[in-house]
Amino acid sequence: MNKLRIGVLGCASIAKRSVIPAIKSIAEFELVAIASRTKEKAEDFALEFGCDAVVGYQELIDRKDIDVIYMPLPTGLHEEWVVKALEAGKHIHIEKSLAMNYDSAKRMVELAREKGLLIMENFMFIYHQQHQFVKGLIAQGEIGEVRCFRSSFGFPPLDNDNFRYNAALGGGALLDAAAYTVRVSQLFLGNDIKVEAATLNTMNTEVDLFGGAYLKAPDGMFAEVAFGFDNFYQCNYEIWGSKGKIIVHRAFTPGIAFKPKITLEQQGDNINYEIGAENHFVNILNEFKRCVIENDFESKYEEILNQSRLLQELKDKAQ
Numbered sequence: 001m002n003k004l005r006i007g008v009l010g011c012a013s014i015a016k017r018s019v020i021p022a023i024k025s026i027a028e029f030e031l032v033a034i035a036s037r038t039k040e041k042a043e044d045f046a047l048e049f050g051c052d053a054v055v056g057y058q059e060l061i062d063r064k065d066i067d068v069i070y071m072p073l074p075t076g077l078h079e080e081w082v083v084k085a086l087e088a089g090k091h092i093h094i095e096k097s098l099a100m101n102y103d104s105a106k107r108m109v110e111l112a113r114e115k116g117l118l119i120m121e122n123f124m125f126i127y128h129q130q131h132q133f134v135k136g137l138i139a140q141g142e143i144g145e146v147r148c149f150r151s152s153f154g155f156p157p158l159d160n161d162n163f164r165y166n167a168a169l170g171g172g173a174l175l176d177a178a179a180y181t182v183r184v185s186q187l188f189l190g191n192d193i194k195v196e197a198a199t200l201n202t203m204n205t206e207v208d209l210f211g212g213a214y215l216k217a218p219d220g221m222f223a224e225v226a227f228g229f230d231n232f233y234q235c236n237y238e239i240w241g242s243k244g245k246i247i248v249h250r251a252f253t254p255g256i257a258f259k260p261k262i263t264l265e266q267q268g269d270n271i272n273y274e275i276g277a278e279n280h281f282v283n284i285l286n287e288f289k290r291c292v293i294e295n296d297f298e299s300k301y302e303e304i305l306n307q308s309r310l311l312q313e314l315k316d317k318a319q
Helices: 013-025 039-049 057-061 075-087 102-115 129-139 177-189 280-294 298-318
Strands: 004-009 029-036 052-055 068-071 091-094 119-121 146-154 194-201 210-216 222-228 234-241 244-248 261-266 269-274
Touching: 004 013, 004 057, 013 029, 013 039, 013 068, 013 280, 029 039, 029 057, 039 052, 052 057, 057 075, 068 075, 075 091, 075 102, 091 280, 102 119, 102 298, 119 280, 119 298, 129 177, 129 234, 129 244, 129 261, 146 177, 177 210, 177 222, 177 234, 177 298, 194 298, 210 298
Parallel strands: 004 029, 004 068, 029 052, 068 091, 091 119, 146 222
Antiparallel strands: 146 234, 194 210, 210 222, 234 244, 244 261, 261 269
8 A cells, every 4th residue: 555644733742742653653654744833843843753844734734745634733623624634635633532512523524424534533542452351351251240330530730821721722621531531431331321410610710620420321331430630640440340340540541661450359359460561552543544444434433423422411411
């Protein structure tokens, strides 16, 4: 196959720290250019990663030598630039959350479907092997029948100028930390879950700082999730069954050299498993590549719409 030529629209820290190095490590990808609104930042990134510097997002989108846009912009800017990128015929790999609300997600997906292009949210953690290991333990009957799924993702306050505190840019814990807990709930309870109850707390700020939700599946299984920007750090989930419990201690952010620990608790016995380190940013980019090669776009559209639906339900239930 010809290489997928990638342009990066925005100089976010996650792009520099994790995604661009992953792009550079995959032989079938070619990093062509990086765009910023400022010349200095574009040139700094381009010099570090050996590609063209572009000033202005539209200038990057207009290039004819780019097949894929990686977009690490804040959620509040997504729809404008996603629409422009799709109109220009580019596939899109985008940071979560894709959309400010469900209607916005539907508009973007409908345009992608019309254009025959891929949009994929960068939920990289899904592609780490530790979650398949957990599914294997459940399939082997190690905890009996699943009774409850719980997940927590939150961290202490960020710098005051962080875009996550800006409502217009899509700030708030719901579209950030909560998105992880909602996405992983689907991994274990299925896509048909619904939000039954929720709370969001602003602490007198313009964005939601922390919250939680109760989600229920048609078969009666349920998830309890908690998230926040004003919390003691948590990054885990647990699956409580009729005969035991599984705890995943570093569910969402294991570094590329980090070996996650999974604890299996049974009556009178605890077993700790160490899972091999791997780069889930590389893994999700390989999945993106597969989808483009095989024209498997619809499955990712459905993932986006289901995730956005649940976040919208959580927001609505919290009001």
